Amino acid sequence: MATDTHAHDAHGHADPAAGFDIEKFTGGSQAMMIAGIVGVIGIGATLAAGEQGLEGYLTGYLYWLAIALGALVLMMAFHAAGGRWMTVLRRVWETMAGSLPVFALLFLPIALNAKKLFFWTHPEDLPTTHGFTKEQMAHLAAKSSYLNLGSFYTRAVLYFVVFIGLSQLFWMWSHKADESPSSALTRRMRRLGAGGLPILALALTFACFDWLLSLDPLFSSTMFGIYYFAGGFLSAICLTVIVSRLAQDVPNSHTAVVSPSHWHNLGKLMLAFTAFWAYIAFSQYMLIWIANLPEEITWYISRTQGAWKGVWSVLIATHFIIPFFTLLSRDLKRKPTLLSLMAVWLMSTCFLDTFWLINPAYHAEPTFHWSHLTALVGVGGVAIAFALFRIRGRYAVPVGDPYLDDSLRYTQP
Amino acid sequence: MSTQPSTRLLAQFDSEDSVLAATRAVRERGFTIEDVYAPYAIHGIDDAMGLQPSRLTWVTFLAGLTGLVSMLSFEVWTSAVSWPLNVGGKPFASVPAFIPVAFEFTVLSAGLCTVAALLLRAKLWPGRAPPVLPRVTSDRFALVTLLPAPDREPELRALLAPHTPLEISLDAPAPKAVTP
Numbered sequence: 247m248a249t250d251t252h253a254h255d256a257h258g259h260a261d262p263a264a265g266f267d268i269e270k271f272t273g274g275s276q277a278m279m280i281a282g283i284v285g286v287i288g289i290g291a292t293l294a295a296g297e298q299g300l301e302g303y304l305t306g307y308l309y310w311l312a313i314a315l316g317a318l319v320l321m322m323a324f325h326a327a328g329g330r331w332m333t334v335l336r337r338v339w340e341t342m343a344g345s346l347p348v349f350a351l352l353f354l355p356i357a358l359n360a361k362k363l364f365f366w367t368h369p370e371d372l373p374t375t376h377g378f379t380k381e382q383m384a385h386l387a388a389k390s391s392y393l394n395l396g397s398f399y400t401r402a403v404l405y406f407v408v409f410i411g412l413s414q415l416f417w418m419w420s421h422k423a424d425e426s427p428s429s430a431l432t433r434r435m436r437r438l439g440a441g442g443l444p445i446l447a448l449a450l451t452f453a454c455f456d457w458l459l460s461l462d463p464l465f466s467s468t469m470f471g472i473y474y475f476a477g478g479f480l481s482a483i484c485l486t487v488i489v490s491r492l493a494q495d496v497p498n499s500h501t502a503v504v505s506p507s508h509w510h511n512l513g514k515l516m517l518a519f520t521a522f523w524a525y526i527a528f529s530q531y532m533l534i535w536i537a538n539l540p541e542e543i544t545w546y547i548s549r550t551q552g553a554w555k556g557v558w559s560v561l562i563a564t565h566f567i568i569p570f571f572t573l574l575s576r577d578l579k580r581k582p583t584l585l586s587l588m589a590v591w592l593m594s595t596c597f598l599d600t601f602w603l604i605n606p607a608y609h610a611e612p613t614f615h616w617s618h619l620t621a622l623v624g625v626g627g628v629a630i631a632f633a634l635f636r637i638r639g640r641y642a643v644p645v646g647d648p649y650l651d652d653s654l655r656y657t658q659p
Numbered sequence: 660m661s662t663q664p665s666t667r668l669l670a671q672f673d674s675e676d677s678v679l680a681a682t683r684a685v686r687e688r689g690f691t692i693e694d695v696y697a698p699y700a701i702h703g704i705d706d707a708m709g710l711q712p713s714r715l716t717w718v719t720f721l722a723g724l725t726g727l728v729s730m731l732s733f734e735v736w737t738s739a740v741s742w743p744l745n746v747g748g749k750p751f752a753s754v755p756a757f758i759p760v761a762f763e764f765t766v767l768s769a770g771l772c773t774v775a776a777l778l779l780r781a782k783l784w785p786g787r788a789p790p791v792l793p794r795v796t797s798d799r800f801a802l803v804t805l806l807p808a809p810d811r812e813p814e815l816r817a818l819l820a821p822h823t824p825l826e827i828s829l830d831a832p833a834p835k836a837v838t839p
Contacts, residue, residue: 532755538747574720576712657702 268503271642273496278634285627292621293355299617300359301608306621307356308458309600310629311349312478313485315450317342318413319475320482322446325416325439331511333653334503336644337637338486340420343413345633350406352625356457357402366393366463385464385541393463401456408449412442417636420644427646450475461607465545469530474603476526480519481596484589487512491586493642500642506580507658513579516592520573524566549602553611557602565595597622666806667693668815670824671792671799675701678800681822682707685804688818690811693803696795718776719769726768730761799825 292299292306321339324332361367365376369386372378378386386393415438423431451471459470467473487509493499534542550558569592578584605613644650672678678695682704686692692708695701731754738744739751749756778784795801802819806812806829816827 528755528758532758535755536747536749576716657706 268641268643268645269498270639271498271637272639273493273499274634274638278631278638281627281634282631283627285624285629285631288620288622288624288627289352290624292617292624295615295617295620297362298615299621300355300363301604302615302617302619302621303355303625304363304457304621305597305600305604305618306625307349307352308454308474308604309481309597309622310625312474312596312600313481314342314345314349314413314629315409315446316475316478316480316482317485318346318409318416319443319446319450319479321416322412322439322443325435326443328436330649330652331508331656331658333647333649334500334508334643335486335490335512336647337420337500337642338489339482340413340417341633341637342482342485344417344636345629346406346409346413348629348632350410352628353402353406357399360395360398364398364460364463366460367395382464389463393460398456401452405449405453405456408445412438412446420647421640423644423646424641425646427648429648431646432648447471458603461604462545462548464541467530467534467542467545469526469533473523473526473530476519476523477596477599480516480523481593483512483515483519484593484596487516487582487589488586488593491582494582498642503643503654505654505656507656509582509585510576510579510658513573513585513588516585516589517570517573517579520566520569520592524570527566548606548610554602554606557598557612561595561598561602564591565599569595666809666829668804668806668812668827668829669792670802670804670819670827671794672802672822672824673799675800677822677824678802679703679707681802681819681824684818684822685802685815688814690815690818691805691807693805695803696792696799696801698796698798698800701800715773715777715780719773722772723765723769727761727765730764731757734760 289303292303295302317339321336321343323329324336356363365372366386366389369383369390372386373383391397416435419431419435454471454474458474459465459467490501490504490509490512493501531546534546537543548554569588572578572588578588601614601618647653670681672681675697678697679701682692682695686707686709695704695708697704734757735752738746738753738757743751745751746753746756782789792799792801804815806815812829819827
């Protein structure tokens, strides 16, 4: 069916679309099995590690959730903008966002252990455990209409309704267009892309306030949501590069139609969002540093002073300075293997970033525990296995999309 | 027929695809392409013409770096050396506070120098009026090839023929040179 729609016999074989022939994707069964087994074992080991494991679990969970949401935002942004070059890559993002239902399930350990993870849930102990002063207690009490377990759970349900609802609608419409291509579906996806982005942005921001920012309940930063998103968005682009590189020899994967121009564009997005992360990180830091307000600056003091200074410096160097100057190279961006190595590098630093956000809320000094790693492979493994499970037996490229030909033919200066 | 060694052959086309294919075909046969004129940027034409990667990026990079270093130095000099000012108890040389201006100046100098370098390199300065084919700014695509020897003209014409040139002329820009 794909061949019928896209063969261009009139143009002869010079047109790249003429050689386009793709069947439904049936590969990845081994990867799915391994990821699933590793994932379940990883999560099991993490949760068996008690309270220290819970912190590791939260780190791993929020790291991968940001990536799934980043992929959803990326895909919706391209729909909203009517982008065409990325059509061959779109199903990767749909599949990554398609893992969101499993994140609702994986949220259960966090929801059930909220009292252990978030210390605002038991304010009465804080004067003794965290040395909260009277003013700080009053400050926290003023936030209690937002920070209470009832509304925490209600909001969590709302966030997942938005996340899963949006990703599910795109998934359905996009796969429906494989079977019966229609421009009405494209229009519908464009409208939801534009209309859904603000809703998703709000849900993402508040989810990050609830699950990440509230670890330090007195701290507030309106930029925090976009900071968390910036890392996830960058990682989602990096994961696209890695997945495309790994799928290079897999039959009927999308990589067969990914041209050097597509690689180059992914590399450019990596460069742009490395700079974007630095821009957001610096903007948040500078405003808080220059104002020097006690309830804000303490968040940075506990993350940039003492033993954390080293982690913070490593983060700046490895998350911005080194990748930024490396990614300036045009040749590197057009070489899939080198680019995916850079992507692995950036995904690692994004994990370090998540660690840097969460760990200081519990420890005065950097405290790395093996459960951080088991949670990383655990949550990642389960999410990847679930995503592969969903895409197997379907087309790895949106074969019914009217812009597919434009994407296949895409070259750039 | 001209016997000068640097005779040029100008072929005009009415579509992007034809000029791309013709450029590729002519270059593959070993002819030197002087230039391709088009009303808009054609994707892939640099590859078809065998152009080297642009060196303009180096101008941008170095200009940006110069802008960054010079503005940072200037800010440190004004606030810590020339007239030290205590702002909110921060150190005189507080780099985070200098970054926004230094960043803006990096972008400004990189941008201005890139445009200036491009205009200089392309010899596009005020008062210069190069002869142009008027239609390559609206609906024509022109390929200018160097003819190494007059006896190769039939070969070149035969090479261009399958790509349906609208007109072929020698010694470009022969057809009514105009000034914009």
